[in-house]
Amino acid sequence: MISNIAGVVVLYNPEEDIIDNVSTYYNSLQKLYVVDNSEVPSEKVLQELSKNFPHTEYHHLANNQGIAKALNIAASRAIEEGFDWLLTMDQDSQASEDMIPKLLEVSANIPKEQVGIIAPRYILETDSLDAEQSNLQEVDVAITSGNLLNLCAFKEVGPFREDFFIDYVDHEYCLRLKLSNYKIVINNKVLLYHKLGDSKSHSFLGYQVNASHHNFLRRYYITRNRLAVLKEFKIQFPQYYRNESTNNLREFIKIILFEKNKVKKIKSVYKGYLDFRRNKFGKYRHN
Structure with a gap:
Protein backbone atom coordinates (compact mmCIF):
# COMPACT_ATOMS: atom_id res chain seq x y z
CA MET A 1 0.00 0.00 0.00
CA ILE A 2 1.26 3.46 -0.90
CA SER A 3 0.03 5.79 1.83
CA ASN A 4 -0.30 9.05 -0.08
CA ILE A 5 -2.46 7.78 -2.97
CA ALA A 6 -6.23 7.62 -3.13
CA GLY A 7 -8.29 6.47 -6.08
CA VAL A 8 -11.66 7.11 -7.66
CA VAL A 9 -13.75 4.87 -9.87
CA VAL A 10 -16.71 6.46 -11.61
CA LEU A 11 -19.70 4.18 -12.11
CA TYR A 12 -22.63 4.25 -14.48
CA ASN A 13 -24.86 1.16 -14.49
CA PRO A 14 -21.83 -1.09 -13.92
CA GLU A 15 -21.69 -4.80 -14.70
CA GLU A 16 -20.52 -7.25 -12.05
CA ASP A 17 -17.05 -7.39 -13.63
CA ILE A 18 -16.42 -4.05 -11.89
CA ILE A 19 -15.25 -6.11 -8.89
CA ASP A 20 -12.53 -7.84 -10.94
CA ASN A 21 -11.50 -4.53 -12.46
CA VAL A 22 -11.16 -2.72 -9.12
CA SER A 23 -9.21 -5.64 -7.63
CA THR A 24 -6.38 -4.98 -10.12
CA TYR A 25 -5.46 -1.68 -8.43
CA TYR A 26 -7.22 -1.49 -5.04
CA ASN A 27 -4.32 -2.88 -3.00
CA SER A 28 -2.08 0.00 -4.10
CA LEU A 29 -4.49 2.56 -2.61
CA GLN A 30 -5.10 3.75 0.91
CA LYS A 31 -8.66 4.75 0.04
CA LEU A 32 -11.04 4.38 -2.89
CA TYR A 33 -13.81 6.84 -3.64
CA VAL A 34 -16.70 5.27 -5.56
CA VAL A 35 -18.80 7.89 -7.32
CA ASP A 36 -21.93 6.46 -8.88
CA ASN A 37 -23.80 8.27 -11.67
CA SER A 38 -26.36 5.48 -12.05
CA GLU A 39 -29.93 6.65 -11.76
CA VAL A 40 -30.69 3.50 -9.75
CA PRO A 41 -27.62 2.02 -8.00
CA SER A 42 -27.10 -1.74 -8.20
CA GLU A 43 -27.50 -3.14 -4.70
CA LYS A 44 -25.60 -6.28 -5.67
CA VAL A 45 -22.63 -4.31 -6.98
CA LEU A 46 -22.62 -2.10 -3.88
CA GLN A 47 -22.66 -5.12 -1.60
CA GLU A 48 -19.77 -6.71 -3.48
CA LEU A 49 -17.75 -3.48 -3.41
CA SER A 50 -18.32 -3.11 0.33
CA LYS A 51 -17.42 -6.74 1.01
CA ASN A 52 -14.27 -6.85 -1.11
CA PHE A 53 -12.93 -3.32 -0.66
CA PRO A 54 -13.41 -2.08 2.91
CA HIS A 55 -11.57 1.23 2.57
CA THR A 56 -14.12 2.84 0.28
CA GLU A 57 -16.31 5.92 0.42
CA TYR A 58 -19.44 5.83 -1.69
CA HIS A 59 -21.17 8.83 -3.29
CA HIS A 60 -24.35 8.56 -5.33
CA LEU A 61 -25.01 11.43 -7.75
CA ALA A 62 -28.71 11.46 -8.57
CA ASN A 63 -29.77 11.99 -12.19
CA ASN A 64 -26.27 11.36 -13.62
CA GLN A 65 -24.26 14.53 -13.13
CA GLY A 66 -21.35 13.55 -15.35
CA ILE A 67 -17.77 12.39 -15.04
CA ALA A 68 -16.33 15.85 -14.33
CA LYS A 69 -18.57 16.29 -11.28
CA ALA A 70 -17.58 12.84 -10.03
CA LEU A 71 -13.85 13.57 -10.43
CA ASN A 72 -14.18 16.91 -8.66
CA ILE A 73 -15.94 15.31 -5.69
CA ALA A 74 -13.23 12.68 -5.34
CA ALA A 75 -10.35 15.13 -5.79
CA SER A 76 -11.81 17.50 -3.18
CA ARG A 77 -12.29 14.65 -0.70
CA ALA A 78 -8.76 13.37 -1.31
CA ILE A 79 -7.31 16.83 -0.67
CA GLU A 80 -9.35 17.15 2.53
CA GLU A 81 -7.94 13.83 3.71
CA GLY A 82 -4.34 14.74 2.95
CA PHE A 83 -3.56 12.65 -0.14
CA ASP A 84 -0.94 13.72 -2.67
CA TRP A 85 -2.15 11.76 -5.70
CA LEU A 86 -5.52 10.60 -7.04
CA LEU A 87 -5.79 7.59 -9.33
CA THR A 88 -8.70 8.15 -11.73
CA MET A 89 -10.32 5.01 -13.15
CA ASP A 90 -13.19 4.13 -15.46
CA GLN A 91 -15.31 1.16 -14.48
CA ASP A 92 -14.23 -0.77 -17.61
CA SER A 93 -10.47 -0.45 -17.07
CA GLN A 94 -8.04 -2.95 -15.57
CA ALA A 95 -4.57 -2.12 -14.27
CA SER A 96 -1.53 -4.21 -15.09
CA GLU A 97 0.52 -5.66 -12.23
CA ASP A 98 2.04 -2.99 -9.94
CA MET A 99 0.76 -0.23 -12.22
CA ILE A 100 0.69 2.47 -9.57
CA PRO A 101 4.20 1.97 -8.11
CA LYS A 102 5.59 1.78 -11.63
CA LEU A 103 3.85 5.02 -12.61
CA LEU A 104 5.45 6.74 -9.65
CA GLU A 105 8.89 5.80 -10.94
CA VAL A 106 8.51 8.84 -13.20
CA SER A 107 9.46 10.93 -10.17
CA ALA A 108 12.98 9.52 -10.38
CA ASN A 109 13.37 11.43 -13.65
CA ILE A 110 11.03 14.40 -13.29
CA PRO A 111 10.40 16.32 -10.04
CA LYS A 112 6.88 15.86 -8.69
CA GLU A 113 6.19 19.60 -8.67
CA GLN A 114 6.61 19.64 -12.47
CA VAL A 115 4.19 16.78 -13.19
CA GLY A 116 0.45 17.31 -13.42
CA ILE A 117 -0.53 13.82 -14.60
CA ILE A 118 1.29 10.52 -14.92
CA ALA A 119 -0.47 8.16 -17.31
CA PRO A 120 0.03 4.56 -18.45
CA ARG A 121 0.12 3.24 -21.97
CA TYR A 122 -3.44 2.42 -22.98
CA ILE A 123 -4.07 -0.97 -24.51
CA LEU A 124 -7.35 -1.37 -26.35
CA GLU A 125 -8.83 -4.68 -27.42
CA THR A 126 -7.69 -4.05 -31.01
CA ASP A 127 -4.13 -3.02 -30.09
CA SER A 128 -0.90 -4.93 -30.60
CA LEU A 129 2.02 -4.86 -28.15
CA ASP A 130 4.63 -5.40 -30.86
CA ALA A 131 5.72 -1.77 -31.25
CA GLU A 132 8.57 -0.64 -29.02
CA GLN A 133 8.02 2.56 -27.09
CA SER A 134 10.45 4.84 -25.31
CA ASN A 135 10.02 4.74 -21.54
CA LEU A 136 8.81 8.27 -20.76
CA GLN A 137 6.87 10.39 -23.23
CA GLU A 138 5.59 13.92 -22.73
CA VAL A 139 2.24 14.46 -24.43
CA ASP A 140 -0.42 17.13 -24.71
CA VAL A 141 -3.33 15.01 -23.48
CA ALA A 142 -4.10 11.66 -21.84
CA ILE A 143 -7.43 9.95 -21.27
CA THR A 144 -8.79 9.97 -17.72
CA SER A 145 -8.62 6.28 -16.86
CA GLY A 146 -5.40 5.12 -15.21
CA ASN A 147 -4.07 8.60 -14.51
CA LEU A 148 -2.29 9.66 -11.37
CA LEU A 149 -3.40 13.25 -10.82
CA ASN A 150 -1.10 15.48 -8.77
CA LEU A 151 -3.47 17.06 -6.26
CA CYS A 152 -1.18 20.03 -5.69
CA ALA A 153 -1.62 20.80 -9.39
CA PHE A 154 -5.38 20.32 -9.04
CA LYS A 155 -5.48 22.90 -6.25
CA GLU A 156 -3.65 25.39 -8.46
CA VAL A 157 -5.37 24.76 -11.79
CA GLY A 158 -8.87 24.24 -10.44
CA PRO A 159 -11.64 21.68 -10.98
CA PHE A 160 -12.59 19.70 -14.07
CA ARG A 161 -15.03 21.46 -16.33
CA GLU A 162 -18.42 20.18 -15.20
CA ASP A 163 -20.45 21.74 -18.02
CA PHE A 164 -18.67 19.40 -20.46
CA PHE A 165 -20.40 16.53 -18.61
CA ILE A 166 -18.39 13.69 -20.18
CA ASP A 167 -16.29 13.81 -23.36
CA TYR A 168 -13.13 15.95 -23.64
CA VAL A 169 -13.14 16.63 -19.90
CA ASP A 170 -9.70 14.99 -19.86
CA HIS A 171 -8.33 16.83 -22.90
CA GLU A 172 -9.44 20.22 -21.63
CA TYR A 173 -7.91 19.57 -18.21
CA CYS A 174 -4.58 18.32 -19.57
CA LEU A 175 -4.18 21.38 -21.79
CA ARG A 176 -5.04 23.63 -18.86
CA LEU A 177 -2.38 21.88 -16.77
CA LYS A 178 0.19 22.42 -19.51
CA LEU A 179 -0.63 26.12 -19.68
CA SER A 180 0.26 26.24 -15.97
CA ASN A 181 3.62 24.61 -16.80
CA TYR A 182 2.76 21.10 -15.61
CA LYS A 183 3.87 18.12 -17.67
CA ILE A 184 1.61 15.29 -18.87
CA VAL A 185 3.83 12.22 -18.86
CA ILE A 186 3.11 8.72 -20.17
CA ASN A 187 5.16 5.85 -18.84
CA ASN A 188 4.98 3.46 -21.80
CA LYS A 189 6.30 0.54 -19.77
CA VAL A 190 3.12 0.62 -17.68
CA LEU A 191 -0.04 -0.80 -19.24
CA LEU A 192 -3.73 -0.15 -18.70
CA TYR A 193 -6.30 -2.39 -20.36
CA HIS A 194 -9.13 -0.18 -21.51
CA LYS A 195 -12.39 -0.69 -23.38
CA LEU A 196 -13.29 2.15 -25.73
CA GLY A 197 -17.01 2.28 -26.44
CA ASP A 198 -18.08 -0.52 -28.80
CA SER A 199 -14.99 -0.22 -30.98
Whole structure:
Protein backbone atom coordinates (compact mmCIF):
# COMPACT_ATOMS: atom_id res chain seq x y z
CA MET A 1 0.00 0.00 0.00
CA ILE A 2 1.26 3.46 -0.90
CA SER A 3 0.03 5.79 1.83
CA ASN A 4 -0.30 9.05 -0.08
CA ILE A 5 -2.46 7.78 -2.97
CA ALA A 6 -6.23 7.62 -3.13
CA GLY A 7 -8.29 6.47 -6.08
CA VAL A 8 -11.66 7.11 -7.66
CA VAL A 9 -13.75 4.87 -9.87
CA VAL A 10 -16.71 6.46 -11.61
CA LEU A 11 -19.70 4.18 -12.11
CA TYR A 12 -22.63 4.25 -14.48
CA ASN A 13 -24.86 1.16 -14.49
CA PRO A 14 -21.83 -1.09 -13.92
CA GLU A 15 -21.69 -4.80 -14.70
CA GLU A 16 -20.52 -7.25 -12.05
CA ASP A 17 -17.05 -7.39 -13.63
CA ILE A 18 -16.42 -4.05 -11.89
CA ILE A 19 -15.25 -6.11 -8.89
CA ASP A 20 -12.53 -7.84 -10.94
CA ASN A 21 -11.50 -4.53 -12.46
CA VAL A 22 -11.16 -2.72 -9.12
CA SER A 23 -9.21 -5.64 -7.63
CA THR A 24 -6.38 -4.98 -10.12
CA TYR A 25 -5.46 -1.68 -8.43
CA TYR A 26 -7.22 -1.49 -5.04
CA ASN A 27 -4.32 -2.88 -3.00
CA SER A 28 -2.08 0.00 -4.10
CA LEU A 29 -4.49 2.56 -2.61
CA GLN A 30 -5.10 3.75 0.91
CA LYS A 31 -8.66 4.75 0.04
CA LEU A 32 -11.04 4.38 -2.89
CA TYR A 33 -13.81 6.84 -3.64
CA VAL A 34 -16.70 5.27 -5.56
CA VAL A 35 -18.80 7.89 -7.32
CA ASP A 36 -21.93 6.46 -8.88
CA ASN A 37 -23.80 8.27 -11.67
CA SER A 38 -26.36 5.48 -12.05
CA GLU A 39 -29.93 6.65 -11.76
CA VAL A 40 -30.69 3.50 -9.75
CA PRO A 41 -27.62 2.02 -8.00
CA SER A 42 -27.10 -1.74 -8.20
CA GLU A 43 -27.50 -3.14 -4.70
CA LYS A 44 -25.60 -6.28 -5.67
CA VAL A 45 -22.63 -4.31 -6.98
CA LEU A 46 -22.62 -2.10 -3.88
CA GLN A 47 -22.66 -5.12 -1.60
CA GLU A 48 -19.77 -6.71 -3.48
CA LEU A 49 -17.75 -3.48 -3.41
CA SER A 50 -18.32 -3.11 0.33
CA LYS A 51 -17.42 -6.74 1.01
CA ASN A 52 -14.27 -6.85 -1.11
CA PHE A 53 -12.93 -3.32 -0.66
CA PRO A 54 -13.41 -2.08 2.91
CA HIS A 55 -11.57 1.23 2.57
CA THR A 56 -14.12 2.84 0.28
CA GLU A 57 -16.31 5.92 0.42
CA TYR A 58 -19.44 5.83 -1.69
CA HIS A 59 -21.17 8.83 -3.29
CA HIS A 60 -24.35 8.56 -5.33
CA LEU A 61 -25.01 11.43 -7.75
CA ALA A 62 -28.71 11.46 -8.57
CA ASN A 63 -29.77 11.99 -12.19
CA ASN A 64 -26.27 11.36 -13.62
CA GLN A 65 -24.26 14.53 -13.13
CA GLY A 66 -21.35 13.55 -15.35
CA ILE A 67 -17.77 12.39 -15.04
CA ALA A 68 -16.33 15.85 -14.33
CA LYS A 69 -18.57 16.29 -11.28
CA ALA A 70 -17.58 12.84 -10.03
CA LEU A 71 -13.85 13.57 -10.43
CA ASN A 72 -14.18 16.91 -8.66
CA ILE A 73 -15.94 15.31 -5.69
CA ALA A 74 -13.23 12.68 -5.34
CA ALA A 75 -10.35 15.13 -5.79
CA SER A 76 -11.81 17.50 -3.18
CA ARG A 77 -12.29 14.65 -0.70
CA ALA A 78 -8.76 13.37 -1.31
CA ILE A 79 -7.31 16.83 -0.67
CA GLU A 80 -9.35 17.15 2.53
CA GLU A 81 -7.94 13.83 3.71
CA GLY A 82 -4.34 14.74 2.95
CA PHE A 83 -3.56 12.65 -0.14
CA ASP A 84 -0.94 13.72 -2.67
CA TRP A 85 -2.15 11.76 -5.70
CA LEU A 86 -5.52 10.60 -7.04
CA LEU A 87 -5.79 7.59 -9.33
CA THR A 88 -8.70 8.15 -11.73
CA MET A 89 -10.32 5.01 -13.15
CA ASP A 90 -13.19 4.13 -15.46
CA GLN A 91 -15.31 1.16 -14.48
CA ASP A 92 -14.23 -0.77 -17.61
CA SER A 93 -10.47 -0.45 -17.07
CA GLN A 94 -8.04 -2.95 -15.57
CA ALA A 95 -4.57 -2.12 -14.27
CA SER A 96 -1.53 -4.21 -15.09
CA GLU A 97 0.52 -5.66 -12.23
CA ASP A 98 2.04 -2.99 -9.94
CA MET A 99 0.76 -0.23 -12.22
CA ILE A 100 0.69 2.47 -9.57
CA PRO A 101 4.20 1.97 -8.11
CA LYS A 102 5.59 1.78 -11.63
CA LEU A 103 3.85 5.02 -12.61
CA LEU A 104 5.45 6.74 -9.65
CA GLU A 105 8.89 5.80 -10.94
CA VAL A 106 8.51 8.84 -13.20
CA SER A 107 9.46 10.93 -10.17
CA ALA A 108 12.98 9.52 -10.38
CA ASN A 109 13.37 11.43 -13.65
CA ILE A 110 11.03 14.40 -13.29
CA PRO A 111 10.40 16.32 -10.04
CA LYS A 112 6.88 15.86 -8.69
CA GLU A 113 6.19 19.60 -8.67
CA GLN A 114 6.61 19.64 -12.47
CA VAL A 115 4.19 16.78 -13.19
CA GLY A 116 0.45 17.31 -13.42
CA ILE A 117 -0.53 13.82 -14.60
CA ILE A 118 1.29 10.52 -14.92
CA ALA A 119 -0.47 8.16 -17.31
CA PRO A 120 0.03 4.56 -18.45
CA ARG A 121 0.12 3.24 -21.97
CA TYR A 122 -3.44 2.42 -22.98
CA ILE A 123 -4.07 -0.97 -24.51
CA LEU A 124 -7.35 -1.37 -26.35
CA GLU A 125 -8.83 -4.68 -27.42
CA THR A 126 -7.69 -4.05 -31.01
CA ASP A 127 -4.13 -3.02 -30.09
CA SER A 128 -0.90 -4.93 -30.60
CA LEU A 129 2.02 -4.86 -28.15
CA ASP A 130 4.63 -5.40 -30.86
CA ALA A 131 5.72 -1.77 -31.25
CA GLU A 132 8.57 -0.64 -29.02
CA GLN A 133 8.02 2.56 -27.09
CA SER A 134 10.45 4.84 -25.31
CA ASN A 135 10.02 4.74 -21.54
CA LEU A 136 8.81 8.27 -20.76
CA GLN A 137 6.87 10.39 -23.23
CA GLU A 138 5.59 13.92 -22.73
CA VAL A 139 2.24 14.46 -24.43
CA ASP A 140 -0.42 17.13 -24.71
CA VAL A 141 -3.33 15.01 -23.48
CA ALA A 142 -4.10 11.66 -21.84
CA ILE A 143 -7.43 9.95 -21.27
CA THR A 144 -8.79 9.97 -17.72
CA SER A 145 -8.62 6.28 -16.86
CA GLY A 146 -5.40 5.12 -15.21
CA ASN A 147 -4.07 8.60 -14.51
CA LEU A 148 -2.29 9.66 -11.37
CA LEU A 149 -3.40 13.25 -10.82
CA ASN A 150 -1.10 15.48 -8.77
CA LEU A 151 -3.47 17.06 -6.26
CA CYS A 152 -1.18 20.03 -5.69
CA ALA A 153 -1.62 20.80 -9.39
CA PHE A 154 -5.38 20.32 -9.04
CA LYS A 155 -5.48 22.90 -6.25
CA GLU A 156 -3.65 25.39 -8.46
CA VAL A 157 -5.37 24.76 -11.79
CA GLY A 158 -8.87 24.24 -10.44
CA PRO A 159 -11.64 21.68 -10.98
CA PHE A 160 -12.59 19.70 -14.07
CA ARG A 161 -15.03 21.46 -16.33
CA GLU A 162 -18.42 20.18 -15.20
CA ASP A 163 -20.45 21.74 -18.02
CA PHE A 164 -18.67 19.40 -20.46
CA PHE A 165 -20.40 16.53 -18.61
CA ILE A 166 -18.39 13.69 -20.18
CA ASP A 167 -16.29 13.81 -23.36
CA TYR A 168 -13.13 15.95 -23.64
CA VAL A 169 -13.14 16.63 -19.90
CA ASP A 170 -9.70 14.99 -19.86
CA HIS A 171 -8.33 16.83 -22.90
CA GLU A 172 -9.44 20.22 -21.63
CA TYR A 173 -7.91 19.57 -18.21
CA CYS A 174 -4.58 18.32 -19.57
CA LEU A 175 -4.18 21.38 -21.79
CA ARG A 176 -5.04 23.63 -18.86
CA LEU A 177 -2.38 21.88 -16.77
CA LYS A 178 0.19 22.42 -19.51
CA LEU A 179 -0.63 26.12 -19.68
CA SER A 180 0.26 26.24 -15.97
CA ASN A 181 3.62 24.61 -16.80
CA TYR A 182 2.76 21.10 -15.61
CA LYS A 183 3.87 18.12 -17.67
CA ILE A 184 1.61 15.29 -18.87
CA VAL A 185 3.83 12.22 -18.86
CA ILE A 186 3.11 8.72 -20.17
CA ASN A 187 5.16 5.85 -18.84
CA ASN A 188 4.98 3.46 -21.80
CA LYS A 189 6.30 0.54 -19.77
CA VAL A 190 3.12 0.62 -17.68
CA LEU A 191 -0.04 -0.80 -19.24
CA LEU A 192 -3.73 -0.15 -18.70
CA TYR A 193 -6.30 -2.39 -20.36
CA HIS A 194 -9.13 -0.18 -21.51
CA LYS A 195 -12.39 -0.69 -23.38
CA LEU A 196 -13.29 2.15 -25.73
CA GLY A 197 -17.01 2.28 -26.44
CA ASP A 198 -18.08 -0.52 -28.80
CA SER A 199 -14.99 -0.22 -30.98
CA LYS A 200 -14.92 -2.59 -33.96
CA SER A 201 -12.48 -3.24 -36.77
CA HIS A 202 -13.68 -3.02 -40.38
CA SER A 203 -12.06 -3.93 -43.69
CA PHE A 204 -11.96 -1.07 -46.20
CA LEU A 205 -10.01 -1.04 -49.48
CA GLY A 206 -7.58 -3.62 -48.13
CA TYR A 207 -7.02 -1.83 -44.80
CA GLN A 208 -8.30 -2.50 -41.31
CA VAL A 209 -10.12 0.55 -39.95
CA ASN A 210 -11.30 0.93 -36.35
CA ALA A 211 -14.60 2.70 -35.69
CA SER A 212 -15.73 3.55 -32.16
CA HIS A 213 -19.48 3.00 -32.66
CA HIS A 214 -20.32 5.50 -29.91
CA ASN A 215 -24.05 6.03 -29.52
CA PHE A 216 -25.81 9.19 -30.71
CA LEU A 217 -25.62 10.86 -27.29
CA ARG A 218 -21.86 10.44 -27.05
CA ARG A 219 -21.55 11.80 -30.59
CA TYR A 220 -23.31 14.95 -29.40
CA TYR A 221 -20.91 15.47 -26.48
CA ILE A 222 -17.82 14.57 -28.51
CA THR A 223 -18.69 17.09 -31.22
CA ARG A 224 -19.72 19.94 -28.93
CA ASN A 225 -16.88 19.61 -26.45
CA ARG A 226 -14.17 18.89 -29.00
CA LEU A 227 -15.05 22.07 -30.89
CA ALA A 228 -14.97 24.05 -27.64
CA VAL A 229 -11.50 22.71 -26.78
CA LEU A 230 -10.22 23.42 -30.29
CA LYS A 231 -11.47 26.98 -30.09
CA GLU A 232 -10.00 27.55 -26.61
CA PHE A 233 -6.54 26.12 -27.26
CA LYS A 234 -5.98 26.60 -31.00
CA ILE A 235 -3.21 29.18 -30.63
CA GLN A 236 -1.32 27.56 -27.73
CA PHE A 237 -1.39 24.00 -29.11
CA PRO A 238 -1.37 24.13 -32.93
CA GLN A 239 -0.34 20.49 -33.44
CA TYR A 240 -3.11 19.29 -31.13
CA TYR A 241 -5.53 21.50 -33.08
CA ARG A 242 -4.48 19.96 -36.40
CA ASN A 243 -4.66 16.39 -35.09
CA GLU A 244 -8.08 16.78 -33.51
CA SER A 245 -9.51 18.60 -36.52
CA THR A 246 -8.40 15.66 -38.65
CA ASN A 247 -9.89 13.17 -36.17
CA ASN A 248 -13.17 15.06 -36.27
CA LEU A 249 -13.42 14.58 -40.03
CA ARG A 250 -12.24 10.95 -39.95
CA GLU A 251 -14.79 9.98 -37.32
CA PHE A 252 -17.60 11.56 -39.30
CA ILE A 253 -16.59 9.58 -42.38
CA LYS A 254 -16.45 6.36 -40.34
CA ILE A 255 -20.00 6.97 -39.11
CA ILE A 256 -21.17 7.21 -42.72
CA LEU A 257 -19.21 4.17 -43.90
CA PHE A 258 -19.42 1.69 -41.04
CA GLU A 259 -21.79 2.54 -38.23
CA LYS A 260 -25.45 1.86 -37.57
CA ASN A 261 -28.05 4.55 -36.84
CA LYS A 262 -26.21 6.90 -39.19
CA VAL A 263 -29.00 9.46 -39.51
CA LYS A 264 -29.51 9.76 -35.76
CA LYS A 265 -25.77 10.12 -35.15
CA ILE A 266 -25.35 12.71 -37.91
CA LYS A 267 -28.22 14.72 -36.42
CA SER A 268 -26.48 14.53 -33.02
CA VAL A 269 -23.23 15.77 -34.55
CA TYR A 270 -25.13 18.70 -36.02
CA LYS A 271 -26.86 19.46 -32.71
CA GLY A 272 -23.48 19.34 -30.97
CA TYR A 273 -22.15 21.83 -33.49
CA LEU A 274 -25.16 24.13 -33.02
CA ASP A 275 -24.92 24.05 -29.22
CA PHE A 276 -21.20 24.80 -29.43
CA ARG A 277 -21.98 27.84 -31.57
CA ARG A 278 -24.70 28.91 -29.11
CA ASN A 279 -22.32 28.39 -26.17
CA LYS A 280 -24.86 25.95 -24.75
CA PHE A 281 -23.18 23.40 -22.48
CA GLY A 282 -24.20 21.11 -19.64
CA LYS A 283 -26.20 17.88 -19.80
CA TYR A 284 -27.88 17.02 -23.08
CA ARG A 285 -31.45 18.21 -23.28
CA HIS A 286 -33.99 17.04 -25.86
CA ASN A 287 -35.70 19.88 -27.65
